[in-house]
Amino acid sequence: MDYLHDFHRVKGELVCEKVPVRRIVEEVGTPAYIYSYNTLVGHYRKLVEAFSAIKPLICFSVKANNNLAILNLLVKEGAGLDIVSGGELHKALKAKCPPMRIVYASVGKHREEIEESLKKGIFCFNVESPAELRAIDAAAKLQRIRARVALRVNPDVEAHTHAYITTGKKETKFGIDVKTAVGLVRDHKAYSSIEIMGIHLHIGSQITQAEPFIEAIERGSEVIKAGRGVGLEMAWINLGGGLGIIYKDETPQTPLAFAAAVLPLLQSLKVRLILEPGRFIVGNAGILVSEVLYMKPGPNKSFAIMDAGMNDLLRPALYGAYHEVVSVREPRPQNGHGLIDVVGPVCESADVLARDRKLGDVQSGELLAILGAGAYGSTMASNYNGRLRPAEVLVRGNRWAVIRRRDTLLDLTRHDVVPHKLIG
Numbered sequence: 001m002d003y004l005h006d007f008h009r010v011k012g013e014l015v016c017e018k019v020p021v022r023r024i025v026e027e028v029g030t031p032a033y034i035y036s037y038n039t040l041v042g043h044y045r046k047l048v049e050a051f052s053a054i055k056p057l058i059c060f061s062v063k064a065n066n067n068l069a070i071l072n073l074l075v076k077e078g079a080g081l082d083i084v085s086g087g088e089l090h091k092a093l094k095a096k097c098p099p100m101r102i103v104y105a106s107v108g109k110h111r112e113e114i115e116e117s118l119k120k121g122i123f124c125f126n127v128e129s130p131a132e133l134r135a136i137d138a139a140a141k142l143q144r145i146r147a148r149v150a151l152r153v154n155p156d157v158e159a160h161t162h163a164y165i166t167t168g169k170k171e172t173k174f175g176i177d178v179k180t181a182v183g184l185v186r187d188h189k190a191y192s193s194i195e196i197m198g199i200h201l202h203i204g205s206q207i208t209q210a211e212p213f214i215e216a217i218e219r220g221s222e223v224i225k226a227g228r229g230v231g232l233e234m235a236w237i238n239l240g241g242g243l244g245i246i247y248k249d250e251t252p253q254t255p256l257a258f259a260a261a262v263l264p265l266l267q268s269l270k271v272r273l274i275l276e277p278g279r280f281i282v283g284n285a286g287i288l289v290s291e292v293l294y295m296k297p298g299p300n301k302s303f304a305i306m307d308a309g310m311n312d313l314l315r316p317a318l319y320g321a322y323h324e325v326v327s328v329r330e331p332r333p334q335n336g337h338g339l340i341d342v343v344g345p346v347c348e349s350a351d352v353l354a355r356d357r358k359l360g361d362v363q364s365g366e367l368l369a370i371l372g373a374g375a376y377g378s379t380m381a382s383n384y385n386g387r388l389r390p391a392e393v394l395v396r397g398n399r400w401a402v403i404r405r406r407d408t409l410l411d412l413t414r415h416d417v418v419p420h421k422l423i424g
């Protein structure tokens with residue numbers, strides 16, 4: 001990767017673009033997510049440039065980060081959005097995304113979600129089963145419109161990533177196998193309120209090489225050819241998301257290398273391209289800043305007990321994911337601490353943010369930054385253990401703004417009801 005992110009050190013202190021992280025935290029407190037505008041937009045533009053020869057529609061994957069300010073800034077750059085629920089549809093529209101730039105995946109779209117998406121006129125549904133195709137057909141018929149769909153093909157390829165984020169193997173719940181998809185396009189006349197526009201492939205996340213994508217396109221092209229054989233244009237291919245980033249020592253393909261690998265195939269298939277990147281755009285653009293509450297020496301190593309935990313950033317607990325942890329002030333050389341586990345306050349042994357780190361002379365009261373936390377950080381946060389979800393801040397140059405206020409105690413009880421009487 002030629003460009004990672006816009007967090008660096010100035011006189012030893014961590015800054016985001018031109019704003020010292022400490023200065024933000026003095027106002028908003030911890031834990032807090034801090035995002036760099038330049039990094040976000042820079043990554044988006046890199047993809048646009050790499051694929052400029054075929055002018056793709058790049059739909060940012062809302063599940064990676066659904067903050068309205070972030071969605072809105074990407075939409076202003078020209079991005080579309082990839083959604084997976086009625087809730088994300090709502091957010092996409094609130095972020096002023098034109099409906100014709102919205103694509104909708106998910107194995108379990110509810111009837112009401114389908115109806116609402118049709119009413120709003122989204123660009124396309126990525127259909128994950130024959131039963132769902134029938135449901136969309138029926139809903140479109142009722143509204144007297146034609147629904148645009150791409151068939152999500154499960155190409156049965158190995159993406160070489162974590163098992164929990166592999167989606168293109170036949171054992172997973174995602175997509176339609178090639179044979180069934182070929183059957184559906186051949187039988188397209190049976191779905192009179194559907195327009196099959198092409199195929200969708202999303203084979204997993206944090207994929208560092210082009211080969212699995214190429215294999216997937218090759219398998220998916222059978223469906224395109226079968227569709228064209230029966231008179232469908234099959235003008236679109238959606239390659240999904242999945243582009244890997246650097247968390248530790250990965251060597252992911254650059255957008256240019258990725259484009260060079262897949263463009264010839266796409267051009268020979270004469271298809272237009274949709275991409276649904278999430279992590280690639282926002283992953284390295286965000287950090288989670290947290291205070292060390294206590295240092296606790298253990299028999300083999302010490303614990304830095306933080307005010308952020310697995311409820312704020314779930315990835316290490318859920319996937320054993322690695323996130324780099326750095327000091328916000330100038331790191332001091334090691335004293336007697338030795339290896340440190342950076343842990344949260346949540347009552348679970350899995351509440352470990354980072355294991356066996358050399359962090360120098362860490363003291364209670366100081367700030368640590370967890371890097372690469374922009375994607376699947378705040379969106380996977382919860383109120384578990386009665387914890388308030390963190391504040392979020394966006395930095396652009398030497399200015400910044402709060403883009404999500406920290407939860408309040410009221411947020412913890414807002415939806416609960418103590419009933420006066422029971423029904424029935």
Ligand code: LLP
Pocket residue numbers: 061063064082105106165202204205206240241242243276277278279280315375376
């Ligand atoms: N399109 C579809 C249909 C998806 O399911 C996903 C992610 C994306 C696009 C975006 O993928 P990306 O470009 O971000 O790799 N929580 C996990 C990642 C789950 C990914 C789910 N689907 C993590 O923290 O690693």
